[in-house]
Amino acid sequence: MNYTYLHPRDEITLTLARIYRYKMTTTSGGNLSIIDENGDIWITPSRIDKGTLKPEDIVCVKPDGTVIGPHVPSSEFPFHKSVYAARPDIKAVVHAHPMALVAFSISKKLPDTKIIPQAFRWNGDVGFAEYGVPGSQDLGDKVAAKFADGFDSVILESHGVCCGGSNLQDAFHRFETLELCCKTQIKASMLGEPQSLTDQQLQLECKSGTGLKSFEYDPDMMSIKEKDLRNQLCHFVERGYRQRLLTGTTGTFSVRLDADSFLITPRPLDRFSMLPEEVVMVRKGKREMSKNPSHGVLAHKAIYDAHPSINCIINASPVNALAFSVCHQEIDTRTLPECYIFLREVGLLPFETTFNNHTEMAKHVSPRNPATVLANNGVMVVGEDLLATFDRLEVLECSAEAILDSLPIGGHVPMDAKVIDDICDAFNLEK
Ligand SMILES: [Zn+2]
Numbered sequence: 001m002n003y004t005y006l007h008p009r010d011e012i013t014l015t016l017a018r019i020y021r022y023k024m025t026t027t028s029g030g031n032l033s034i035i036d037e038n039g040d041i042w043i044t045p046s047r048i049d050k051g052t053l054k055p056e057d058i059v060c061v062k063p064d065g066t067v068i069g070p071h072v073p074s075s076e077f078p079f080h081k082s083v084y085a086a087r088p089d090i091k092a093v094v095h096a097h098p099m100a101l102v103a104f105s106i107s108k109k110l111p112d113t114k115i116i117p118q119a120f121r122w123n124g125d126v127g128f129a130e131y132g133v134p135g136s137q138d139l140g141d142k143v144a145a146k147f148a149d150g151f152d153s154v155i156l157e158s159h160g161v162c163c164g165g166s167n168l169q170d171a172f173h174r175f176e177t178l179e180l181c182c183k184t185q186i187k188a189s190m191l192g193e194p195q196s197l198t199d200q201q202l203q204l205e206c207k208s209g210t211g212l213k214s215f216e217y218d219p220d221m222m223s224i225k226e227k228d229l230r231n232q233l234c235h236f237v238e239r240g241y242r243q244r245l246l247t248g249t250t251g252t253f254s255v256r257l258d259a260d261s262f263l264i265t266p267r268p269l270d271r272f273s274m275l276p277e278e279v280v281m282v283r284k285g286k287r288e289m290s291k292n293p294s295h296g297v298l299a300h301k302a303i304y305d306a307h308p309s310i311n312c313i314i315n316a317s318p319v320n321a322l323a324f325s326v327c328h329q330e331i332d333t334r335t336l337p338e339c340y341i342f343l344r345e346v347g348l349l350p351f352e353t354t355f356n357n358h359t360e361m362a363k364h365v366s367p368r369n370p371a372t373v374l375a376n377n378g379v380m381v382v383g384e385d386l387l388a389t390f391d392r393l394e395v396l397e398c399s400a401e402a403i404l405d406s407l408p409i410g411g412h413v414p415m416d417a418k419v420i421d422d423i424c425d426a427f428n429l430e431k
Helices: 008-021 077-086 099-107 117-123 137-148 168-191 199-207 224-242 297-306 319-326 337-343 358-364 386-409 417-426
Strands: 031-035 041-043 059-061 092-096 127-129 153-156 160-165 252-256 261-264 280-283 286-288 312-316 347-349 371-374 379-383
Touching: 008 031, 008 041, 008 092, 008 168, 031 077, 031 168, 041 077, 077 092, 077 137, 077 160, 092 168, 099 153, 099 160, 099 168, 117 168, 117 199, 127 137, 137 153, 153 168, 160 168, 168 319, 168 386, 224 252, 224 261, 224 386, 252 297, 261 297, 280 297, 297 312, 297 358, 312 386, 319 371, 319 379, 319 386, 337 386, 337 417, 347 358, 379 386
Parallel strands: 127 153, 347 371
Antiparallel strands: 031 041, 031 092, 041 059, 092 160, 153 160, 252 261, 252 312, 261 280, 280 286, 312 379, 371 379
16 A cells, blocks of 8 residues: 555544554553645544544644644643654654563563564664653653754654654554564573674665566456465565564565466565555566565575465565574474474574575475575465465464563473374375
8 A cells, every 4th residue: 555645634544543453552651743845743542542532633743733623732832843853754653662672672682673673774783762750851851862863763862763764654564563672682682692684684684676677567467366476475475464463564475376487575665554556466477567576586486486276475574483583593393283294394594595595495395305494584485375364474473472482480391203204104295
C-alpha cells in the first residue's frame, strides 16, 4: 500500500492501529505526529483510547499554537515540536513504549544495531536522552538535542523511544526494526554473546542484488499460474507479518514459476501490505523492468538452479530464530519428532554466504537440508510449495522459542541417537 496519497489524519490512525495491534504500545502510551508543508503538526490526542482512535480524533496544531480538532493534543507535543525545530529534514515522529526498548531505557543501555543489517541500515547508531519529566519542555530540549546531534532514533531514559523519519512510514519502520533488534539482543543474551557485523559486512549487504539486468515485462502475457502465485505470495507474506515471523523491513519470499523463472518480493517493501503487481519476476537471471528484487535474489536463483524439486524459498528473521542467528548458533531440532521430520539438521552458514558464495549456499541448502541459520541474517527455509515452506518456517521458530523458554528451567534434553534413528526408519527419511 502506498501511504503517499493518505491525509496525515488517516496515515496516523492506520499506523497507530498497527502499533497497538502488534503490542508495541499500551492504550495510554505512545503518540505519533506528522508536520506538513505549512508547518502544521498533526498529532494524536491526549487521553483517547488507542484501540479505537478514528481519523477525526487527530488534532492539528498550527505554528502559532492554535489547536484545531475535538481534543487536546498529546501531552508529549513539546518534544515532537522540538524535534521538528531541531531537524527540518524530519517530517514525522513515532514515540511509544514497546517492551524491549523500554527494557533498554530502564537499564540505561543502548542496543547494538550492528547485530542485524536491517537495524543498522534503518537506525544507524542510537542516541540516549537523559530523563526529563513527561510532557515538559526540558524533556523536549533533551530529546531534540540528540536529534540535532544527528541521531534518528533516541531512547528516552526511564520512558521509551522516539524515532524520526522523512515520512511516517520511514519513522515507523525505524521504530519497528529497532524493537526487533532490542528483543533479539535480549533473547540472544540468554544463549551466549550476540555478535556484531563489521562495517565491511554491512556494506556487502547494502550492495547485494543490485545491478541485475532487466527485461521488458508484458502483464498481458501473464499465465493463470503466474497470477495464482503472485496472489499466493502476497497472502503468505501478509500472514507472515501477522504471525510476527516478518516485520515491515525483514523477510524475503520467492516462488518458482518454471525452470527459468521465479517470483520474488520487491525492494523496498513494507511486508504489512504487498500487492500482486509489486512482486518481481526474475527470468533467466534478469529482473522485471523498473522493479528491484529483494537482496537475496542471487542466492535464491542459485538454489533454484541447483535443485529442481525446490519451488519456494523464504528468508525470515523471527525473533527467537534470530537470537540463534546473531549468536552464530545452530538450532537443535532433536526436540520433538515433528521438528526433526520437518527440518532435519539445521546448520549455520557465515553471513557472507548469502551475498558472495552462492555455490556454497546451494550446496548446503537442499531438499535433504531444508532449513539453515544464516549468521546475523535470520534463517532460510526451502520446500516444494509455499504452504509447506511457510509451515517449515513456523516449526523452526517454535522450536527456537521452545529451546529458549527451556533455558530458565534447566535447558532441553535432546532426543538421543536411537530415537532419531527410529524416526528416520518410521518416516522413511534419508539418513
Ligand atoms: Zn511516552
